[in-house]
Amino acid sequence: MATTRHTILFWLLFSGTVLLFVADISLGSVTIPVREVFKSLFGSSSKETWDYIIVNYRLPKAITAVLVGFGLSISGLLMQTLFRNPLAGPYVLGLSSGSSLGVALVILGSAVMPGIVGHFMVSSYGIILASCLGSLLVLVAVLLVSKRLRDTSAILIVGLMFGSFTNAFVGVLAYFSTAEQLQKFTFWSLGNLGNLSWTSVSILSVSVLIGLLLSIATIKPLDALLLGENYAKSLGIRYQRTQRIIIVATSILAGSITAFAGPIAFIGLAVPHMAKLAFQTSNHRVLFVATLFFGAMVMLFCDIVSQVPGTDLTLPINAITSIIGAPVVIWLLLRKQRFNA
Amino acid sequence: MNQPILHTQDLQIGYKNAIASNVNLSLQPGKLVALIGANGIGKSTLLRTLTKIQPPISGDVYLGGKPISDYSSAERARQFSIVLTEKLPPSNLTAWELVALGRQPYTDWIGKLSDVDRQQITQAMALTQVTDLADKRHFTLSDGQLQKVSIARALAQDTPLIVLDEPTTHLDLVHKVSLLRLLKKLTLETQKCVLFSTHDIDLALELSDEMIVMSPQKTIQAAPSQLISDGVFDTIFKDEHIVFDVGKGKFIFRNL
Structure with a gap:
């Protein structure tokens, strides 16, 4: 035993x-010196502006990074086992695109909606709801199609197609929207961990917590699913129920995160593999905790890189995760010819 | 006769059209039962129906005298275990972890193994002689080794009945013999009932206590000697070149 x-x-x-x-x-x-950072976290530092920056800007941003890392990586882990495909993840299977569509409908289409509804929809709650529903819709669609496919690698193509489909729809919406709406949507789609108020951070925390709690309930069935659907059923696993919990959990995780931070690529796909490589196990109890930590670390790292230490420059987080994530995935593929989930 | 572990009553199996009707089987403890029949006759369908993967058209399957549909999935998992030929999805599972999954019906909500569970795993691996493979990843095992590890997993599940779908298929003669001898040993030592489908009729005739023969006309269950004297084997293959030699107790080829 290891x-x-x-x-x-x-x-x-x-x-x-x-x-x-x-x-x-x-x-x-x-x-800001590290000593002063600690001072402002547990009281107040020597400068008021530092306090303000830390408490109202950097702390919520770091917490958001951790939440995003937690949620996306775990939803990737769940999907890789559920779909029996090591390359599955919320971005690859088009969940993020589904969320984009939901958000696009809200941001770009709010003008058409009647007063109160329109007002509610552009609020955080409306965007979260639309985003979760968008990812749920795509996930259910992918699942329905994948039921009819024997080849598990084909679901990646299905995810890709749903992604293109929703993106095209977003494109059509964008074509008919005002410059101001378009700018708002473009900024959202580049991804952003900062600029979240404490209210938004709390909403996101609650959503991620719910998603994670639901995921924990599927740890034991996920282990059985490593043997495939028929064996899992013979071990007393209620397959339909497990599948439903995973769908709801990943939709909440990917949906709420995408709503607040924009579509973020590769975290869901790459992070579970880091956990699997480091711990050399398929036991989901171990992988769950390991994936949480790796997810938080990778997102924090990407966030540090994106704000380019020492300069005023802030790069879009989605660009950073892709720049780091894409080579990691290719390296993983090469390293393990026989790619193990 | 003892109460059978599993029995069927006028079972009719198939998807939309019936493949076999009036199937009346009874599986007793401590018996090695072989299921034989030509390709496409419905062996897999029968096994799938017995293990509730697929519903029967009519009739019912009974576990310990109770209809199988009255059991919850968790209860069923303690009544029978299965060994399939299908490939496992990609994972890092070691042989030990694979066998350990057999304990799922007994573990708590998060799947923590108790000392009893670990003991059962060790015992199952010892019985099937795969103890030295414990730390090997499942995809590095040969077909024969994987088959034995899968059987160890079914043993760890500790059910009165183990159902295997063509366990000898991808194996050479040596491994076929050793696998069937292993199954025989298990029925003797653990008093479990082992039901397996196979195309190796000669071996099954030698080793099994009872056989279930599926032919287009009917499905019969009896001891091998009884089946031979009843001339059942002549009905399995509709081919003039394959004949059953009663004296030798095996199939011979003629005018090839």
């Missing part, structure tokens, strides 16, 4: 996450 190795790894991951969290808060366009 338990001691796992314990050491978990401690490393935990310290790494804490370290990156502190680094993420400490680094940025305004240089």
Whole structure:
């Protein structure tokens, strides 16, 4: 048993996450010494502007990064086992595109909606709802099609097609919208961890928490699903029920995160593989915790890179995750010719 | 006679059209039962119906005297286990972890293994002689090894009945013999009933306690010797070149 190795790894991951969290808060366009960062976290630092930056800007941003890392990676882990495909993930299977469509309908189509409804829809709640429904819609569609496919790799193409379809729809919507709406939507679609108020961060936290709790309930059935649907059923797993919980959980996770932070690529696909490679196991109890930590670490790291330490420059987070994520996936593929989920 | 582990009453199986009707089977503890018949006759359909993967057209399957549909999926998982030929999805599972999954019907909500569970896993792996494969990843195992590990998993599930779908298919003669001898040993040592479908009729005749023969006309269950004296085997293959030799107790080829 590799338990001691796992314990050491978990401690490393935990310290790494804490370290990156502190680094993420400490680094940025305004240089604030680490000592002062701690002071403002647990009281107040020597400058009021520093307090303001830390508490109202950097802290919510770092928390958002952690939540995004948690949620996207876990939904990737669930989907890889459910679809028996190591390359599955919320972005690849078109969930993020579905969310985009939901958000696009809200942002670009709010003008057409009657007063109160329109007003509600552009609020955080409306965008979250539309986004979750969008990803749910695509996931259910992919699932329905995948039921009729024997080849599990074909579902990636199905996801891709649904992605193109929804993107095309978004394109049509964009064509008929005003410059102001379009700008708002474009900024959203580039992804952004910052600019979230504490209210938004709390809403996101609750959504991610619900998604994660639902996911925890599927840990045991997920282990059985490693043997395939028929074996899982013979082990007493209620397959339909498990499938439904996974659908709801991933839709909430991917939907709410995409609503607030924009479509973020590769985290859901790559992070579970980091956990699988590091821990060399398929046990979902271990993988779940490992994926959480890796997800948080990767997102914090991407966030640190995106704000380009020492400069005023902030790059869109989606660009960073893709620049880092795409080569990682290719490297993973090459490293493991026989790609194991 | 003891109460059978599983029995069927006027079972009619198939999807829309019936493949076999009036199937009346009874599986007793400690018996090795072989299911034989030509390709496409419905062996898999019968096994799928017995294990509730597929519903019967009419009639019913009874587990311990109770209709199979009265059991919850969790209860059913303690009544019978299955070994399939289908390939496992890609994963990092080791042989030990694979066998450990057999304990799922007994573990808590998050699947934590107790000492009893670990003991059962060790025992199952010892019985099937795969203990030394414990740390190997499942995709590095040979067909024969994987088959034995799958049987160990079914054993760990600790059910009165184990159902195997063509366990000897991809194996060479040596491994076929050793696998069937293993199944025989299991029925003797654990008093479980083992039902397996196979095309290796000669071997099944030698080793099994009872056979279920599916032919286009009917489905019969009896001891091998009884089946031979009743001339059942002549009805399996509709081919003049394959004849059953009663004296030798095996199939011979003629005028090839």
